[in-house]
């Protein structure tokens with residue numbers, strides 16, 4: 001692996017804490033940060049890839065801790081429904097998916113993410129091996145696994161997840177995940193079993209929870225407890241590797257359970273606002289209690305962007321709007337998007353510019369009116385509130401420059417080519433007129449037909 005010298009960067013943001021340096025050089029060897037300093041780099045440092053970064057900000061990479069990458073296929077497809085109705089429209093298209101379309105859509109999503117300073121993402125979608133292929137071609141990290149949902153045989157479903165996990169057990173950039181859709185779309189025996197196996201193997205158990213008021217109401221009515229209580233007490237699915245996504249309607253006593261279990265929560269502010277799920281994920285209380293909080297965009301069908309810079313701003317905005325005060329700061333969002341998300345995904349030694357850490361780094365081009373005037377004292381607020389993914393000039397993952405000004409044009413041309421194929425697919429299906437399945441995802445769970453689709457065991461609606 002070629003060493004990299006980032007020579008005299010105008011600013012370096014070392015971590016989410018807001019510690020900033022000026023005119024700093026960083027040397028990367030064997031995928032890790034080997035040296036940081038203001039004077040001349042170590043001997044032989046110039047033999048590799050060199051970036052003179054006097055017009056750049058060096059910062060840790062961002063990680064998207066919850067998305068459905070291939071849903072870029074449905075970006076702008078059905079923008080104006082609430083969650084359950086919206087899901088029906090998504091499913092109408094998703095029953096027609098094939099591996100090649102998932103690969104193409106995943107590739108487009110990965111190109112968008114890497115060009116926007118995201119080094120890795122946690123994914124939940126069909127045909128996960130196609131998303132692995134897309135991520136590997138570009139060189140980003142991904143945490144994923146088959147989706148367990150519908151009226152499935154719990155043993156078979158978990159076995160498929162285990163087989164997937166075994167395939168990527170020793171992979172540098174692919175982390176296996178037990179992807180359990182939710183308490184309303186996954187059989188509870190499967191959740192129990194997946195939870196047991198995920199803890200045993202130290203693999204994330206990734207689940208949507210308490211996203212809507214209706215989900216909480218139904219859980220209380222059917223099981224006598226709230227969704228997170230159900231996961232904890234009845235399904236034994238709340239443990240240190242559990243990653244709860246959304247938690248917009250989580251109760252204060254449920255937060256205590258999350259804390260005790262040392263589980264993570266991933267906040268998806270834009271998706272929650274767009275799907276009008278309301279509620280309020282109490283980020284401040286969670287952070288104060290020491291709960292690990294990550295940040296995710298959710299899929300591009302409910303966001304409609306995969307830009308983690310925008311998502312950081314949305315986190316602060318939504319939280320302030322909900323609390324009616326400014327207790328949530330830019331650094332909270334920066335922490336969630338860096339080490340918070342990385343921890344949820346099971347990544348170690350990333351999220352800071354520090355010697356010995358893995359070189360997952362971003363260089364922002366400061367020659368942009370959007371992020372000027374830039375100074376040491378306003379760097380964090382400018383990154384969180386003013387920068388977007390479009391300010392990213394370089395993305396380095398695992399010590400490799402995967403997005404650079406040199407390959408930008410080629411990558412964007414590929415994105416346009418892929419978009420053409422995805423548009424043809426949607427047009428062939430009939431565009432917005434595609435018939436919505438005659439059942440909600442919950443009803444689909446009760447359908448007797450079980451099929452193995454895209455490496456995921458799910459029930460097919462009639």
Ligand SMILES: [Zn+2]
Pocket residue numbers: 066067068208245298299
């Ligand atoms: Zn989601």
